[in-house]
Amino acid sequence: MRTPEVQQRIESRLLSALRQAGLRLTLQRRAICRFLAQSEDHPTAQDIYRALKPQYPSLSLATVYNTLDALVRLGAVHRLGEAGDDAAHYDADISPHINLACIRCHRVVDFPLPDVARLEDVVRQASGYRILGARMVYYGLCPECQQALNQEAQPTAAASE
Amino acid sequence: MRTPEVQQRIESRLLSALRQAGLRLTLQRRAICRFLAQSEDHPTAQDIYRALKPQYPSLSLATVYNTLDALVRLGAVHRLGEAGDDAAHYDADISPHINLACIRCHRVVDFPLPDVARLEDVVRQASGYRILGARMVYYGLCPECQQALNQEAQPTAAASE
DNA sequence: TCCAAACTTAGAAGCATTCCAAATAAGAGA
DNA sequence: TCTCTTATTTGGAATGCTTCTAAGTTTGGA
Numbered sequence: 471m472r473t474p475e476v477q478q479r480i481e482s483r484l485l486s487a488l489r490q491a492g493l494r495l496t497l498q499r500r501a502i503c504r505f506l507a508q509s510e511d512h513p514t515a516q517d518i519y520r521a522l523k524p525q526y527p528s529l530s531l532a533t534v535y536n537t538l539d540a541l542v543r544l545g546a547v548h549r550l551g552e553a554g555d556d557a558a559h560y561d562a563d564i565s566p567h568i569n570l571a572c573i574r575c576h577r578v579v580d581f582p583l584p585d586v587a588r589l590e591d592v593v594r595q596a597s598g599y600r601i602l603g604a605r606m607v608y609y610g611l612c613p614e615c616q617q618a619l620n621q622e623a624q625p626t627a628a629a630s631e
Numbered sequence: 632m633r634t635p636e637v638q639q640r641i642e643s644r645l646l647s648a649l650r651q652a653g654l655r656l657t658l659q660r661r662a663i664c665r666f667l668a669q670s671e672d673h674p675t676a677q678d679i680y681r682a683l684k685p686q687y688p689s690l691s692l693a694t695v696y697n698t699l700d701a702l703v704r705l706g707a708v709h710r711l712g713e714a715g716d717d718a719a720h721y722d723a724d725i726s727p728h729i730n731l732a733c734i735r736c737h738r739v740v741d742f743p744l745p746d747v748a749r750l751e752d753v754v755r756q757a758s759g760y761r762i763l764g765a766r767m768v769y770y771g772l773c774p775e776c777q778q779a780l781n782q783e784a785q786p787t788a789a790a791s792e
Numbered sequence: 793t794c795c796a797a798a799c800t801t802a803g804a805a806g807c808a809t810t811c812c813a814a815a816t817a818a819g820a821g822a
Numbered sequence: 823t824c825t826c827t828t829a830t831t832t833g834g835a836a837t838g839c840t841t842c843t844a845a846g847t848t849t850g851g852a
Contacts, residue, residue, distance in 0.1 A: 494818050494829060515808080530832045535809065545734050545770055551712005551719060556840060557808060558712060564770070570760050573706050581758055590769070597742055598774040599731050605768045608751070609706055609725070613759040655798065655849060676839080691801045696840065717809060718839060 472510055480562050481507035487546035501526055502537045512550055512559035512578055545602030550578060564603030566590070571607055574615040633671055641723050642668035648707035662687055663698045673711055673720035673739055706763030711739065725764030727751070732768055735776040 472480075484503040488495060501522050506513070513521075515534045523529055538560055541547035550559040550569070555576060561569075568581040583606060594601050611619070633641075645664040646656060654660075662683050666674070674682075680695045699721055702708035711720040711730070716737060722730075729742040744767060755762050772780070 496818070496830065498831070528832075531808095532810080532833080533831055536830080539810095543734060545772075548768075548770060549712060551710060568754060570754070570758055572760075573704060573763065579758075581754060593729060593731070593742060593769060597731055597740075598777075599733075599769065599771040600777055601769050601771040602734065603770040605770070606750075607709075607766045607768060608754060608760065608762050609709060609764040609766070610760040610762040611706075616759075616761055657799065657849075659800070689801075692839095693802080693841080694800055697799085700841095717837095 472508065477507045484541060484546050484562060487544045488540065491540070491544055493540060498526060498529055498533050499537050501529075502534060503541075506541075506547060506560065506562040509562075510580075512561050514557040514559055516557060518560075548603060548605060561605075564605075566604040566606070568606040568608060570612070571609050572612040572615055573609055574611055574619070577612060579612075633669065638668045645702060645707050645723060648705045649701065652701070652705055654701060659687065659690055659694050660698050662690075663695060664702075667702075667708065667721065667723040670723075671741075673722050675718040675720055677718060679721075709764060709766060722766075725766075727765040727767070729767040729769060731773070732770050733773040733776055734770055735772055735780070738773060740773075 481504055484506060485495060485500065488499060488503070493499075502518060505518055505521060509517075515531065515538060518538075519529065519531050519534045522534075538547065538549075542549050542560075546562075546564065548561040548564055550561055559578065563580070567583045569578050570581055571578045590601060590604060593599070642665050645667060646661065649656060649660060649664070663679060666679055666682060670678075676692065676695045676699060679699075680690065680692050683690055683695075699708065699710075702723075703710050703721075707723075707725065709722040709725055711722055720739070724741070728744045730739050731742055732739045751762060751765060754760070
């Protein structure tokens with residue numbers, strides 16, 4: 471559960487990014503930023519659209535894509551492509567943290583990341599990049615999928631229980 | 632430039648992964664694995680298809696997708712979604728390394744990663760994941776795009792040169 | 793050599809994402 | 823507060839990546 475303080479901080483950061491880029495803070499953009507700040511998982515454009523449509527009946531899917539695109543271009547939001555489903559997922563938490571991506575069930579869960587400040591400095595100086603955000607991705611099998619794979623391999627032993 | 636030894640190692644690893652999974656090593660799959668092992672950048676399915684079509688005229692795009700999907704499911708290849716263009720990119724180098732993703736020009740370049748073995752152990756033990764590969768993603772602006780943005784901001788100063 | 797299962801192929805279908813033109817709303821200035 | 827300019831929203835069409843399907847082909851074992 472993301473604490474209200476964290477939500478508030480993320481929402482403010484997203485709105486600031488839009489404002490500083492000279493973009494207008496429309497009702498729709500505010501709603502999308504608020505939703506991104508609140509959601510713990512990594513929603514797709516469709517997820518956001520479906521969640522906000524009831525409260526904002528005029529909302530268009532194109533607007534969701536436009537806003538997400540603007541936020542990604544500003545570096546305020548990350549676009550994730552590890553999920554096996556074809557839709558892009560978005561993450562408003564751009565602080566260095568680990569994403570654990572299961573290659574079987576395609577879930578992507580967060581994991582706190584120990585200090586990487588030094589690493590970031592090394593990369594910044596050697597590459598010349600202006601670094602806006604970071605993300606460590608480990609690909610693997612989550613505990614549930616490891617168990618499921620074991621049961622698939624020996625189905626009789628488990629079934630005779 | 633990827634050294635021939637590295638190419639060979641990657642190609643062998645991909646073929647082994649397919650073999651160990653009980654999948655057949657067809658001519659097409661061998662060609663796709665070889666191409667993945669050789670390409671330094673992060674090709675899309677289309678890139679692979681176009682590159683191999685001349686030499687394998689019967690090759691189908693569906694086969695490319697099937698093979699890539701199999702390799703991703705086996706954890707032998709990573710699917711990247713940071714590129715802003717809509718197609719998924721694939722990376723056969725699953726050793727821990729940094730991807731520098733420019734949010735403006737969408738290029739994704741590799742960067743060698745200092746030792747993260749300790750970090751990986753911490754994550755493995757705390758999460759229960761079976762970790763198959765890792766990738767650090769820094770989002771930011773590459774040197775060229777920083778320069779381009781500066782010129783856009785002060786076009787007259789540069790033009791009066 | 794023969795067979796069953798796995799694989800490839802081409803094209804159709806599905807769906808995420810982008811594009812477009814008309815309608816609307818934000819924000820600056822009077 | 824009112825007006826105006828311009829960015830933005832909207833819905834639907836278009837694009838293009840990816841998946842699906844059925845038929846033909848190939849693989850590897852017996």
